[in-house]
Amino acid sequence: MTRPGRRARLVPWLAVLVLIVVAAVRPAAADGLAADETARILRHGPWPEPWRRDGGNRLSGDAAAAELGRALFFDPRLSAGGGVACATCHRPERAWADGLARSVGIARMDRNAPSLLDARGRRWFGWDGAADSLWAASLRPILEPGEMGGSVAGVAALLRADPHLSELHRRLPAPTGPTDDLALAVDAAKALAAFQETLTSGRTPFDRFRDGLAAGDAAAVARYPADALRGLRTFVGRGNCSLCHAGPAFSHGEFEDVGVGYFLERGRVDPGRAGGVERLRASPFTRLGRWNDGGDATATRHLDPQHRDFGLFRVPSLRNVAATAPYMHDGRLATLADVVRHYSEVDEERLHADGSRLVRPLRLGPTEQADLVAFLRTLSPE
Ligand code: HEC
Numbered sequence: 306m307t308r309p310g311r312r313a314r315l316v317p318w319l320a321v322l323v324l325i326v327v328a329a330v331r332p333a334a335a336d337g338l339a340a341d342e343t344a345r346i347l348r349h350g351p352w353p354e355p356w357r358r359d360g361g362n363r364l365s366g367d368a369a370a371a372e373l374g375r376a377l378f379f380d381p382r383l384s385a386g387g388g389v390a391c392a393t394c395h396r397p398e399r400a401w402a403d404g405l406a407r408s409v410g411i412a413r414m415d416r417n418a419p420s421l422l423d424a425r426g427r428r429w430f431g432w433d434g435a436a437d438s439l440w441a442a443s444l445r446p447i448l449e450p451g452e453m454g455g456s457v458a459g460v461a462a463l464l465r466a467d468p469h470l471s472e473l474h475r476r477l478p479a480p481t482g483p484t485d486d487l488a489l490a491v492d493a494a495k496a497l498a499a500f501q502e503t504l505t506s507g508r509t510p511f512d513r514f515r516d517g518l519a520a521g522d523a524a525a526v527a528r529y530p531a532d533a534l535r536g537l538r539t540f541v542g543r544g545n546c547s548l549c550h551a552g553p554a555f556s557h558g559e560f561e562d563v564g565v566g567y568f569l570e571r572g573r574v575d576p577g578r579a580g581g582v583e584r585l586r587a588s589p590f591t592r593l594g595r596w597n598d599g600g601d602a603t604a605t606r607h608l609d610p611q612h613r614d615f616g617l618f619r620v621p622s623l624r625n626v627a628a629t630a631p632y633m634h635d636g637r638l639a640t641l642a643d644v645v646r647h648y649s650e651v652d653e654e655r656l657h658a659d660g661s662r663l664v665r666p667l668r669l670g671p672t673e674q675a676d677l678v679a680f681l682r683t684l685s686p687e
């Protein structure tokens with residue numbers, strides 16, 4: 306056996322040395338982040354996400370429809386008694402939510418009003434996913450007795466009788482079928498959806514940090530506050546938060562259990578996703594019904610009611626979360642600090658036995674909790 310020359314023996318050692326130097330220098334360049342942490346952070350962007358019109362709504366992306374939708378959104382005449390508009394509970398100055406724990410229309414509702422910002426990107430609508438399109442989620446509140454208490458005939462009559470609304474409606478691409486009352490009410494809902502598609506949220510300090518990280522822009526990375534960065538590392542790391550609050554919208558769009566109770570007053574419970582699947586399957590206004598203008602119905606077709614759906618709620622997006630207090634499906638937590646404390650101390654007894662095992666009490670110290678809140682605050686535009 307011939308012994309390798311001195312130079313040949315040095316080569317592997319040099320390679321190891323280079324690796325050590327690279328490993329030591331690289332994190333300093335990206336604010337102490339390990340490569341896998343960086344990868345997990347990058348998955349929360351870029352923002353905004355590309356959007357495609359809803360193939361199930363012939364008015365999706367139509368500017369004239371959005372104009373009609375805007376007029377309807379602020380019009381209380383859609384409700385029984387004429388006192389409640391969409392904007393009563395989805396207020397523009399409150400990030401299109403209402404700031405109440407549980408919304409009040411004709412009666413008090415069981416749930417917290419979600420922000421409508423970026424709603425166009427969702428797959429299921431409502432905390433329980435009882436609607437599979439933005440337009441169906443816009444028809445539901447009009448007809449719900451305790452919410453707006455309106456009717457199909459009432460919406461149709463309004464569209465026919467009001468000169469401004471009927472003129473706006475005439476400008477829309479014509480429907481393929483007859484224009485009876487029901488078709489007019491569905492058109493109103495589809496126009497409301499076209500309007501809500503225009504409600505999108507802007508870029509945030511987090512996005513500037515994330516894009517700086519992607520581009521190797523050290524100055525942009527350095528501008529991100531140190532406490533928010535520590536909170537972000539908990540979010541993508543030990544906190545497991547990004548398993549559910551995943552992707553650019555900070556939600557994977559499906560339903561989970563994080564140990565928030567589902568009891569309403571007087572022994573009533575909110576069945577969450579289990580009730581949502583039931584309502585969706587009973588509704589004529591889904592992608593499986595005749596009002597679908599050609600959108601993909603696969604996900605709806607494959608829905609299958611399961612016992613373990615009980616008490617699951619949709620993972621909310623965390624964009625603009627600082628502006629949409631109070632929190633959770635029934636608004637039971639008043640502040641972001643309360644939410645973080647919930648995850649820190651979550652009662653494992655409350656998690657469903659067969660639910661996901663992604664949530665465990667994190668036992669965060671006061672500074673760690675404050676850091677996580679500081680991070681969540683960087684998800685709103687300045
Ligand atoms: C009385 C208050 C109230 C009124 C009025 C109201 N909403 Fe809502 N909205 C809510 C609440 C509460 C929810 C959550 C419902 C649920 O989870 O079942 C909701 C959910 C939604 C959603 C689903 C959002 C998401 O992220 O899943 C859309 C879309 C929506 N509303 C649009 C409208 C439109 C359009 C109108 C008017 C036609 C309207 N809402 C009227 C309170 C209201």
Ligand code: HEC
Pocket residue numbers: 540544545546547548549550560561562563565618619620621622623626629631632633634635641644645648661663664667677681
């Ligand atoms: C198992 C999936 C899952 C994990 C892990 C998770 N969440 Fe959530 N998150 C949810 C669900 C589901 C809700 C809504 C629960 C409800 O209303 O009952 C929620 C609600 C929230 C809300 C309230 C938003 C609103 O608009 O009401 C915030 C803030 C939040 N989570 C932050 C976090 C943070 C921070 C972590 C990590 C410490 C985390 N979440 C981990 C699924 C998850």
